[in-house]
Amino acid sequence: MLxxxxxxxxxxNMEPKxxxxxxxxxxxxxxxxxxxxxxxxxxxxxxxxFKYRLALVVKGNCVLRxxxxxxxGDHQHxxxxxxxxVFISPEALLHDFWSEVDRWRL
Numbered sequence: 001m002l003x004x005x006x007x008x009x010x011x012x013n014m015e016p017k018x019x020x021x022x023x024x025x026x027x028x029x030x031x032x033x034x035x036x037x038x039x040x041x042x043x044x045x046x047x048x049x050f051k052y053r054l055a056l057v058v059k060g061n062c063v064l065r066x067x068x069x070x071x072x073g074d075h076q077h078x079x080x081x082x083x084x085x086v087f088i089s090p091e092a093l094l095h096d097f098w099s100e101v102d103r104w105r106l
Contacts, residue, residue: 014040015040016037016038016039016040017037017038018035018036018037019036019037019038019090020034020035020036020090021034021035021036022034026056026101026105029059029060030056030057030058030059030105031057032054032055032056032057032101033053033054033055034052034053034054034055034097035052035053035054036050036051036052036054036090036093037050037051038050043068043069043070043071043073044070044071045068045070045071045072045073046068046073046074046087047087048087050068050087050090050093052067052068052090052093053065053066053067054066054093054097055067056101056104058104062077063078063079063104064076064077064078064097064100064101064104065077066085066093066096066097066100068085068087074086076100078100
C-alpha cells in the first residue's frame with residue numbers, strides 16, 4: 001500500500017514531455033524553429049512548467065528568439081537586444097511569437 005497519494009506520485013515521477021518540435025521554412029533564406037517541453041517542475045527563474053525555444057532565423061542569423069533558459073527566466077531576444085517576456089500560457093507564447101515574426105516579415 002502506498003503512503004503517498006497516487007496523484008503526488010504521478011506528478012513527481014513525470015518525465016519531460018515534448019509538446020512541439022517544428023521547423024517551418026518561411027522563405028528561401030528564412031525559417032522558424034519551435035520547441036516546447038512540459039516539465040515535471042519549473043525551471044529556475046520560471047513560475048511555470050514549460051521549457052521553450054522559439055526562433056526566427058534569417059540568412060543564417062537568429063533575429064528573434066523567445067526562450068527561458070534555466071536561471072534567466074522568460075525573455076525574448078530581438079536583434080541584439082534581450083527583454084523580459086511575461087509567460088501566460090503555451091498558446092499565448094505561440095501567438096506572441098508569430099505576431100513578432102509577422103512584424104519582421106513586413
